[in-house]
Amino acid sequence: MKFCELLEKRKSIRTYTNAPIEKEKLDKIIEAAFSAPSAGNLQAYKILIVKNEKIKKALYYACLEQNSILSAQIILVFCTDKEQSAKKYGTRGENLYCLQDATIAAAYAQLEITNLGLGSVWIGAFEDKKVAEILKIESGKIPIAIIPIGYPVENEKARERIRKAKNEMVKEF
Numbered sequence: 148m149k150f151c152e153l154l155e156k157r158k159s160i161r162t163y164t165n166a167p168i169e170k171e172k173l174d175k176i177i178e179a180a181f182s183a184p185s186a187g188n189l190q191a192y193k194i195l196i197v198k199n200e201k202i203k204k205a206l207y208y209a210c211l212e213q214n215s216i217l218s219a220q221i222i223l224v225f226c227t228d229k230e231q232s233a234k235k236y237g238t239r240g241e242n243l244y245c246l247q248d249a250t251i252a253a254a255y256a257q258l259e260i261t262n263l264g265l266g267s268v269w270i271g272a273f274e275d276k277k278v279a280e281i282l283k284i285e286s287g288k289i290p291i292a293i294i295p296i297g298y299p300v301e302n303e304k305a306r307e308r309i310r311k312a313k314n315e316m317v318k319e320f
């Protein structure tokens with residue numbers, strides 16, 4: 148798929164079929180995340196892969212009962228590793244770089260998910276503490292993005308893309 152087609156195709160998909168996700172595809176998604184740039188190449192993040200139904204159900208409640216979580220075949224949870232970033236970059240690493248590292252990795256993963264014919268949505272509305280408890284995330288790591296994945300239910304593909312006008316968003320100097 149051409150890059151411009153990929154950008155056009157990537158849309159939030161919130162309902163998935165029951166078809167399982169092939170292991171090779173999951174591996175490619177993780178590789179895509181790892182291919183993202185990161186400050187000092189530290190990759191100051193962790194990716195948790197959730198397949199277990201009981202854990203999914205618990206995450207569903209921690210994510211304000213968003214159905215995309217229940218519908219997903221696999222859920223990726225991206226966590227910052229602020230200690231790692233802080234060791235090299237101090238407060239800038241702790242407050243900014245590890246967040247950026249994790250965010251870019253998640254965005255790359257979403258593009259590869261689309262490239263592989265799968266769908267996903269970025270879930271940002273969740274209770275951090277509950278998610279950390281469910282997944283036994285250590286205190287130095289903070290979940291910042293939850294990405295449910297599955298094969299898209301067909302009718303979600305057709306949705307129109309709405310964006311702000313360029314002149315509202317961009318300023319030239």
Ligand SMILES: Cc1cc2nc3c(=O)[nH]c(=O)nc-3n(C[C@H](O)[C@H](O)[C@H](O)COP(=O)(O)O)c2cc1C
Binds near residue numbers: 159160269272
């Ligand atoms: C930081 C962030 C948080 C988001 N949180 C949620 C969420 O909790 N639930 C949800 O269904 N979508 C969530 N989204 C997805 C957005 O609603 C979606 O990306 C936006 O409406 C644009 O639509 P598109 O992804 O189809 O282009 C989030 C996206 C981002 C980047």
